[in-house]
Every structure is written in structure tokens, then in C-alpha cells.
Amino acid sequence: MYDWNDLPFFLELSRRGRLISAARKLHVDHTTVSRRIAALEKNLNARLFDKSPRGYQLTDAGLRLLPFAEQMEAQSNQLYQEISGKDARLSGTVRLSAPEGLSAHIIAHHLGAFREQHPDIELELMAQSRRTSLSKREADIAITLARPDAGRVIAWKLCDYRLKLYATQDYLDHHPPITGTEDLSAHDFISYIDDLIQLPELRFLDLVIKDPHVVFRSTSVLAQYNAALDGIGLSVIHCFMANQEPRLIPILPEEISINREYWLVVHEDLRQVARVDAVCRFLTRLLKDQRQNMMES
Template sequence: MFDWNDVRFFLELSRKGRLTEVAKALKVDHTTVSRRVLALEKQLDAKLFESTTRGYVLTQAGERLLPHAEAMESQSAIIQDHVGGENRNLTGVVRLGVPEGFGSQFLSREVKHFQKIHPEIELEFVANDRFVSLSKREADLSITLERPKSGRLISRKLTDYTLRLYASRDYLDNHPPIQSKEDLKDHTFISYIDELVPDPQMLYLSEFVSNPNVTLKSSSIVFQFQAALAGAGLSIMHCFVADEYPSLVCLLPDEIEVRRTFWLNTPEDIRDLARIKAVTQFLTTLVEKKQRKLLGLIPC
């Protein structure tokens, strides 16, 4: 029988690819990582990794072992959660992958309420508009702009949300008036860098403006928002953020409106963990409570 503890080292190396990074994560010396992986290979009589210039990569044997090792990891967490006693159920770390705008400009303002209810749960937010890998444990939960098409995940619609076109009062005071979409040709825009957009759904400006004069681009929605707030141009922004700022004016709301959806994704094997269920319930309750704000139904 192989040593189950060696599987931890195998999993971390499969995810990080380098001995030094695994050693840092597990708080051991890198020689210990190498020794434990070699011990597992000897016990299983199989070569699990190839050493390359890019780091350690799984062999075919390693690929076959990976799903079983991940299942062992998940079962270990479930055992600790279920058997550890009621007082320990709502403890531990939950890492959540979130789109940048939703995480930094919405959840960051609401998370204090979760902390009051569950002070023993430590939350980690990974602000990223690209997919984070739940199978590689880059996060425990993820909120995405579209529903994942693969993976052993439970995906549910979290909420719809609305974006509209905004400009600062300072910008509007110094530029031609905007009364129709035709007037937009005389104005400058702030938007994404096309080739760096992680999801085509985010290229919404071209849906409403033909050949917009985009003079400022950023991969960060927070940068775009701050630039628009400072008067650098017009920008399509989340209503749940922009509507809170009196210095921003919503333009042509009946003609320019984008409706999108956030999806909440949970790996099947950890969905019943108490801390995962607590975070899921908090997010579900929060978006129900803030539905009008998310949909831009608060007068702008």
C-alpha cells in the first residue's frame, strides 16, 4: 500500500509544475517534495512525471492517477468537514474566482455581511474574467460570464445584470450634446483591448456604435470606470456601479442597454461541504436582495 500522504505532493506538483513552488505551498524543503514523489512512483511502480524546461509534466501514468488523487483530496475534505463536529463545519478557506467588476465593485462592498455571519470562514477572491480551473483547485467556486461546457460541475444561473452607456458631467459639459445614437460619432470612447478580451460577450460597444472612436483602451474594467469617472470619454459600464455616482450620467438608456448573466459553478465533489454551501447561500441571497440594482432598475 502506498503512503496516502505522498498523494498530496503528487497533486501539488501536477498543478504547479515546479518543486520550489510546491515546497513553498506545503512549507517543506524542495528535496522533500522530490523524495515524496519518487517514493510514490516507486510504490506504484510507475513514472508519474517528466522533467522538462517548462517544469514537471504528467506522464500517461500520471494522467491516469490524477482524477483518483483529486477524488481522494475531495473525500479527505468531506471527512474532515462532516466528522469534525458541528463547531468545525463552518471553518476553513473558500476561494472564489470572480469577474473583476463584480468582485471589486460589488462583492467587496457586501462581503462584510458574510464575515459577521461566518467569522471562521476565510474568503479568498481571485479577480479574473477568464475561467479559473476548478479541477486544478485554482478556486473552490467560480462566477463566470457564460456557463461552462465541460467538467464535473454544478452550474446554476446566479443573476442577470445590466450595462449602459455613461459619461461624467464634466465630460458632457465640454462636448457636443448627445440626443441620439447618431450624435455618438462626435465623441470618444473608453473600451477593452480587443485581442485581450477574455470573452467575446464583453465586446458590446460595437453592438450599438458603428466604428466608435475609441481613444482609450484597457483590459481592466476598473481602469475603464475610473477613466470615465475622470471625464476621459464615454464607456459602457455596469449599472450596479455607475448608478451610485451622481457625477455619472446614463446616456440613451432606451436605446443602449446590454443584458448579461453571471453563472455560479461548483465542483460536484465539494458541493456538500458546509463552508461551500454557506458561501453559495450567501451569494444567492445577496443577488436576490440586490436584484433591482444589478438590473439597473434604480433610476439613473
């Protein structure tokens, strides 16, 4: 029989990925975390973690144990609240994967209110433009550009957003005038690196011009945004980003307008975990409040 007091050590190492980080959160020495994990693995007769240069990664057995441990943690918090009559403060770490532009220009700018309401929840924000595996627990929650069509996940649409073509006045002053889409072939463009695009929803430049003359490519939305501000070319940019920068001028705004969607996705085993639910509610409210900003140009 295993000691269920070992489970908090398992949970924290699964979230942190490193002994020292888990130990710091649990207020113990890292050797204590290592010893408790070893004891749990011995009692369960299963290896729960693989160690690599990137830290500790859950094995298949660890992934199977994780939802049960999280349910026990949630029930423990609920028991305290029901029996003591006190509100259990939500605590712990929640890892969120979200597109870079949304992360930097919307989510990160509205964390103050969330921190005031939930000061003991530590939010880890992975800003990226690749697929995130919730089944492998790369993140607890993901904001995606499309509804997932497989997996044990729960998803709902957060909002629509719009992208348009932008350039600076300095760029326009030093290049041929643009009066129609046929003029775009004489211009320089900023875009993603083609063979590193994982998501078809990011191939929006193809909708603007065939065979564009691309002078700068990056996997980073912020790098593309800053390159456009530096006047090196035309770029398809989120309206909610361009709205904050008066130097960016929309090009053919009535003709070039691309709509996309944001979806919130959470693994079904985590949907009722209190701290995860708190983050889901925060994101849902935030993107609802931002809907007009997402579509304006």
C-alpha cells in the same frame, strides 16, 4: 500502500501552489511538505506536481487524485461531527474566480458577514475577465457570464445585471450634445482591447455604435471605470458600479441598455465539500439580495 496522512500535505500544496505557503498553513517546515509529497508520489508511483516559476501545478495524476482526497477530507470532518456530537468548524481555502467589477464592487464589500459566520475559511478571489478552467482546478468556484455548455460542472443562474452608457458632466460640457444614437459618432469611447476579449458577452460596445472612436482600451473594468471618471470618453459601465458614483451620467438611458447574466459554476466533485458549499450559499444569497441594485440605473 500509501500513507493517508500524506493527503493533507497534498491538498494544501494543490491549493497554495508553493511549499512555503502550504507549510505555513500546516504549521510545519517547508521541507516536511516536500518530504511528504515525495513519499506520496513514491508510494503511488506517480508524479503529482510539476514545478515551474509559477509554483507547483497538478499533473494529470494529481488532478485525478484531488477529488478523492477532497472527499476523504470532507468525510473526516463529517465523522468528527457525527461521533463527537460537536459542530465541526468549516475551514480551508476556497478559490473563487469572478468578473472584476462584481469582485471589487459587490463581493469584496460584503465579506464581513461571511467572515463572521466562517472565520476559518480563507477565500481567495481571482478578479478577471477570462475563462477559468475548473477541470484544471484553476479555481474551485467560478462566476461566469453564461451557462457552461460542457464539462463536469454544476451551474445555476445568480441574477441578471444591466449596463448603460455613461460620461461625466465635464466630458459632456466639452463635446457636442447627444440627442440620439446618431450623435455618438462624434464622440470618444473607452473599451476593451479587442484581440484580448475572450468572452463574447463582453463585446457590448458593438451593440451601441458601429466603428466607435476609441481613445483608451484596457482589459480592466476598473481602469475603464476610472478613465470614464477622468472624463476622457464615453464608457459602457455596469449600473451597480455607476450607481455608486454621482459624477457618472447615463447617456440615452432609454435607448442604450444592455442586459447580461451571472452564473455560478462549481466542479461536480467539489459541490458537496462543506467549505465550497458554504461559499456557494453565500454568493447565491448575496446576489439574490443585490438583484435590484444590479438592474437599477
